[in-house]
Amino acid sequence: MDLASLISARAESIDVSGIRRIFELGAQLNDPINLSIGQPDFAVPESMKRATIEAIQNNKSGYTLTQGIPELRQRIGQRLREDLGWNAPSDQTGVMVTSGTSGALFLAAMALLDAGDECVIPDPYFVLYPNLAKLTGAKAVLCDTYPDFRMTAERVEPLLTKRTKFVLKVSPGNPTGVVLNTQECRDLHELCKSRGVLLIADQIYDEFAFDEMLEPTPQDPSRRATPSAARFPGAEESMLVIRGFGKTYGCTGWRMGYAAGPSTIITQMSKVQQYSFVCAPSIAQWGCIPAFECDMGEVLKKYERRRDLVMEKLTPVTEVPKPGGSFFAFVRISEKLGMTDVQFSEACIERNMLVIPGSAFSAKHSHFRISFAVEDSKLERGLDILAEMLAG
Numbered sequence: 511m512d513l514a515s516l517i518s519a520r521a522e523s524i525d526v527s528g529i530r531r532i533f534e535l536g537a538q539l540n541d542p543i544n545l546s547i548g549q550p551d552f553a554v555p556e557s558m559k560r561a562t563i564e565a566i567q568n569n570k571s572g573y574t575l576t577q578g579i580p581e582l583r584q585r586i587g588q589r590l591r592e593d594l595g596w597n598a599p600s601d602q603t604g605v606m607v608t609s610g611t612s613g614a615l616f617l618a619a620m621a622l623l624d625a626g627d628e629c630v631i632p633d634p635y636f637v638l639y640p641n642l643a644k645l646t647g648a649k650a651v652l653c654d655t656y657p658d659f660r661m662t663a664e665r666v667e668p669l670l671t672k673r674t675k676f677v678l679k680v681s682p683g684n685p686t687g688v689v690l691n692t693q694e695c696r697d698l699h700e701l702c703k704s705r706g707v708l709l710i711a712d713q714i715y716d717e718f719a720f721d722e723m724l725e726p727t728p729q730d731p732s733r734r735a736t737p738s739a740a741r742f743p744g745a746e747e748s749m750l751v752i753r754g755f756g757k758t759y760g761c762t763g764w765r766m767g768y769a770a771g772p773s774t775i776i777t778q779m780s781k782v783q784q785y786s787f788v789c790a791p792s793i794a795q796w797g798c799i800p801a802f803e804c805d806m807g808e809v810l811k812k813y814e815r816r817r818d819l820v821m822e823k824l825t826p827v828t829e830v831p832k833p834g835g836s837f838f839a840f841v842r843i844s845e846k847l848g849m850t851d852v853q854f855s856e857a858c859i860e861r862n863m864l865v866i867p868g869s870a871f872s873a874k875h876s877h878f879r880i881s882f883a884v885e886d887s888k889l890e891r892g893l894d895i896l897a898e899m900l901a902g
């Protein structure tokens with residue numbers, strides 16, 4: 511039986527992630543300096559572990575409501591009020607708990623894109639973004655954000671057409687760590703609103719941003735948060751915010767995220783969730799309620815120090831736009847080295863080190879991604895090797 515002939519063109523159109531390929535090569539290395547890791551290196555806060563264990567012991571293991579347990583949705587609504595000034599959930603605004611941030615992005619694409627539609631995504635992008643379009647028969651239009659990785663209204667505007675359904679921004683970004691400022695967020699939001707296009711903000715790292723990036727929030731000026739287009743008046747009716755728990759609280763495998771925005775869109779996303787994910791994992795939903803009380807300040811300081819080390823070691827030899835959050839930096843391979851990103855990553859493997867070629871996230875081959883979610887001594891050794899290689 512020719513099983514290959516049964517595979518859909520949709521599935522065929524998706525490449526194995528460039529990241530996976532490096533993992534396969536890296537599996538043959540002995541104790542490598544692994545700067546390819548996409549998840550934080552700290553344990554889940556105890557209160558979240560306890561809440562999950564209690565949920566299991568109290569048999570809270572059945573299906574939940576499609577949109578998530580009311581206790582968590584209420585807590586999310588409160589956080590949206592504190593951080594963004596949103597009045598959610600209300601008649602106009604909806605909130606739903608999703609299976610990770612990826613789950614929310616997938617549901618949004620399913621709810622918004624038809625074959626032939628377009629969405630604008632940044633280049634470089636998070637690996638899932640172009641595939642959201644492939645899975646729905648739509649087209650992902652790349653917004654070239656090199657060399658500073660800022661997805662500005664000026665760069666997006668010429669890419670909008672009658673078929674554009676949404677513009678997807680991510681700040682802090684993966685793979686770049688770059689954080690958009692308030693004016694850039696405002697301009698992007700105004701542009702999308704004026705053209706009748708939905709702005710989707712992937713804010714998975716917005717609570718993983720460094721101190722210098724934070725600004726006072728509308729409800730409580732003593733609380734500071736990452737700049738977001740979602741903070742402008744009326745944003746809850748013109749944009750979709752997607753956030754996650756995995757990166758901020760070290761629980762990527764719990765598969766927890768949420769989406770908030772116009773109820774017209776959240777209702778459609780919930781319908782798709784009902785017949786796909788059904789609900790986010792029940793015990794993890796209970797486990798994430800105490801997340802809102804967890805202070806991750808110390809963890810963030812540690813990552814900020816690592817970011818500073820990245821800048822100190824690499825900026826003398828190459829261009830690295832300063833990450834304002836997340837744990838990634840996107841590093842330029844100078845033309846004088848005469849190497850593509852893949853060749854550079856292979857040269858790293860020869861030195862027992864893993865980095866991800868930039869073309870896993872981009873149409874270009876000029877950069878590579880490092881993650882600084884790595885213990886300090888290994889990071890320092892890795893950066894010294896990279897600095898030597900980049901200096902040529």
Ligand SMILES: Cc1ncc(COP(=O)(O)O)c(C=O)c1O
Nearest residue numbers: 610611612636680684714754756
């Ligand atoms: C920008 C961005 N969005 C979404 C995701 C997916 O996150 P999750 O594990 O919550 O699905 C990631 C994960 O690396 C990411 O970097």
